[in-house]
Amino acid sequence: MMLLAYTPFLEPLELVVPNLSNYWLVLLFPLLISISVVYRATKTYSIKLLPREALKLTLQIVAIMIAAAIVLNGLYFVITRYA
Amino acid sequence: VPASAPPVDESGFVRYIPIGLAWLIPGSGYFFIGQKARGLVILITIHGLFLLGMLLGGIKSINPSDQPIWAYTQLAVGWPTLVASAIQTRRTAWETEQNLKYDSYNANSPEQRAELQQLVAAHPPTWRFYAPKTQDVGTVYCGIAGMLNILVIFDIFARVSAEPATE
Secondary structure, eight states, X not given: OHHHHOOTTTSOGGGTSTTGGGGTTTTHHHHHHHHHHHHHHHHOSSGGGHHHXXXXXXXXXXXXXXXXXXXXXXXXXXXXXXX | OOTTSOOTTXXXXXXXXXXXXXXXXXXXXXXXXXXXXXXXXXXXXXXXHHHHHHHHHGGGGSOTTTOHHHHHHHHTTOHHHHHHHHXXXXXXXXXXXXXXXXXXXXXXXXXXXXXXXXXXXXXXXXGGOOOHHHHHHHHHHHHHHHHHHHHHHHHHHHHHHSOGGGO
C-alpha cells in the first residue's frame, strides 16, 4: 500500500526502500564523484582529460578519508585505553 | 586564444550575462561562452546531484524554515531550488490541512476510529513518514549541488573577466 502511495521527489525514498539509512555511507560515493567531476571540469584545460582526472580525484578523496578514519580510530583507541 | 573565449568587443553588461545564467541554469554559463562540452558536464552533474538529493530525501530536503543555512546553499542551484521551494511551500500547507483532517477524528469513538482506519487504508498518510538520516543526506546532496554551482559561477567570472590573451 505504501508503494502505491509513494510519490518520487515528494516523499523520501526510504518509504519504499526500507533501511536505506543503514547504508548512508555508500550514499557518499555519488556525492564524491559529483564533487570530483565538477571541480575537475572547472580546472581541466581539455574536457577529454576529465574522466581520468575526476577518477583520480575521487580515489584521492576516498584514500584521504580512509586514512583520516584510521588515524581518528587509533586516536580514539589510545585515548579510551590509556587516558 | 581558445575558440571558447568571449568576444573582445562585448560591452560590460553582455560580458557578465553568463554569470547570471550560470546561477539560474547550472551549466548554461559555459554554453553562453561557447564551452559546450564543459557546460554539458556541469549541467548533467549538478542537476543530477540535486535530483538525486530530492529523490532520496523527498521535498523535505528543501526546508528553509528548519534548515536555513542549507537553504542558502541550495538557493545557489538556481531554478531547481526555486521550483522545489514553491512546491515545498504548497506541500507544507497541504500537509497541515491533511493533519488537521486526520487529527479531527475522535479516537474514543468506535465509529470514527473505524472511519479513520478506512481512510488510512485508502490514503496512507505518507507525508507523516519520517526518515531523518535519508532526508539529511538529501538535504546535503542539494546543498552540495549549490556549493558546486558557486564554484562554477566563480570559474565563469574568472573566464569572462580575464583578458582573452591570457585564457
